[in-house]
Amino acid sequence: MDKMYIKDLELFGYHGVFEEEKRLGQKFIISLELDLDLKFAARTGDLTKSVHYGELCEKVENEFLKESYDLIETAALNLADFILNEYKIINGVKVFLKKPWAPVKKHLDTVEIMIERKRxxxxxxxxxxxxxxxxxxxxxxxxxxxxxxxxxxxxxxxxxxxxxxxxxxxxxxxxxxxxxxxxxxxxxxxxxxxxxxxxxxxxxxxxxxxxxxxxxxxxxxxxxxxxxxxxxxxxxxxxxxxxxxxxxxxxxxxxxxxxxxxxxxxxxxxx
Known part of the structure; x- marks a missing residue:
């Protein structure tokens, strides 16, 4: 299966367990791995046979900011389901969601989860x-x-x-x-x-x-x-x-x- 990758889309959101996270917000970084058949678009130049990644990024941002979740697991799962429901051409998706400023009392670079959904x-x-x-x-x-x-x-x-x-x-x-x-x-x-x-x-x-x-x-x-x-x-x-x-x-x-x-x-x- 062909792949499309969208890496490190930076968004400012309001997800987290703590009230301060929901009130003040913080940066999140989203990457996507999409499973889809790209040969028809490649051979014909027809964008409708592929995914317009600029449009997808806009839709992902809107969906990500629509609600506030306690867990980034919930936010990532919701995005995966949304993408598959929105784009029937996509057969599977992996959503990588990073939280660079995780509020823990340890020195770490980032926290990241991956949610995978398939048809x-x-x-x-x-x-x-x-x-x-x-x-x-x-x-x-x-x-x-x-x-x-x-x-x-x-x-x-x-x-x-x-x-x-x-x-x-x-x-x-x-x-x-x-x-x-x-x-x-x-x-x-x-x-x-x-x-x-x-x-x-x-x-x-x-x-x-x-x-x-x-x-x-x-x-x-x-x-x-x-x-x-x-x-x-x-x-x-x-x-x-x-x-x-x-x-x-x-x-x-x-x-x-x-x-x-x-x-x-x-x-x-x-x-």
């Missing part, structure tokens, strides 16, 4: 078998789409499926959405759990009835055995109600462990 592609499985099932799925999709760090890029049709695991319950309605997000897997999982609670999800019986079920099926090609989130979803390749809608929107998606395309996994369980 990721993830697939979320949805299911419901209580109440108005299609409405539950649509409500969940709407709540996901409202998040500033998520864009829904594809949505499958809904399918009616038989229950899996615990059979003494109503049929399910299932679907899958493809999203682009700057959230990390744990952040995305926390968000989905929050949406489940808002839609009255209760966990009474394993694989039992539920108003809504939201699962991260895949996140880029990440393989994770974290207790909070296992990726890819450990049983997605066994479930037709997952593979069928996923195949509709991403048939050539490659399972990073099984090394098989979604359409192949679907064919195997339908034999």
């Amino acid at each position: 990721h592609k993830a697939y979320i499985g949805l299911g419901s078998n209580i109440g108005n099932k299609e409405k539950n799925l649509n409500d969940a999709i709407h709540k996901i789409s409202e998040q500033k760090n998520i864009i829904i890029t594809k949505k499958s049709t809904f399918i009616v499926t038989e229950p899996w695991g615990y059979l003494d319950q109503e049929e399910f309605v299932n679907g899958v959405v493809e999203i682009e997000t700057t959230l990390e897997p744990e952040e995305l999982m926390d968000l989905l759990l929050k949406i489940e609670l808002e839609l009255k999800r209760e966990r009474l019986i394993k694989w039992g009835p539920r108003t809504i079920d939201l699962d991260i099926l895949m996140y880029d090609d990440l393989i994770s055995n974290d207790e909070k989130i296992i990726l890819p979803h450990p049983r997605m390749h066994e479930r037709e109600f997952v593979l069928k809608p996923l195949n509709e929107i991403a048939p050539y998606l490659l399972h990073p462990i099984l090394n098989k395309r979604v359409f192949t996994l679907l064919e195997e369980i339908q034999k």
Whole structure:
């Protein structure tokens, strides 16, 4: 991936834990590392295929001064999210934020942090078998789409499926959405759990009835055995109600462990 660097943009801001920092202000120094494809701009001379760095610096300054934060970590994270939301051509950003006059009782040159954010592609499985099932799925999709760090890029049709695991319950309605997000897997999982609670999800019986079920099926090609989130979803390749809608929107998606395309996994369980 090509890079663009903006180094040592000096700004006077009002961020800090102490009241004097917020009242008097101090100098901050910002550097940016941008991931983007520059070949189209290089070959055509078309600035719209690149980032106007003068314009970007103006926008960064305005955003940096818009609010006052206790922590420079918050200020840097806000800038990273702002840049990715403002410039869809940028695939990832590192924000380096220096605080030359850090108020500590030690001799030091500067304090600097780095925050990195990237665009990721993830697939979320949805299911419901209580109440108005299609409405539950649509409500969940709407709540996901409202998040500033998520864009829904594809949505499958809904399918009616038989229950899996615990059979003494109503049929399910299932679907899958493809999203682009700057959230990390744990952040995305926390968000989905929050949406489940808002839609009255209760966990009474394993694989039992539920108003809504939201699962991260895949996140880029990440393989994770974290207790909070296992990726890819450990049983997605066994479930037709997952593979069928996923195949509709991403048939050539490659399972990073099984090394098989979604359409192949679907064919195997339908034999």
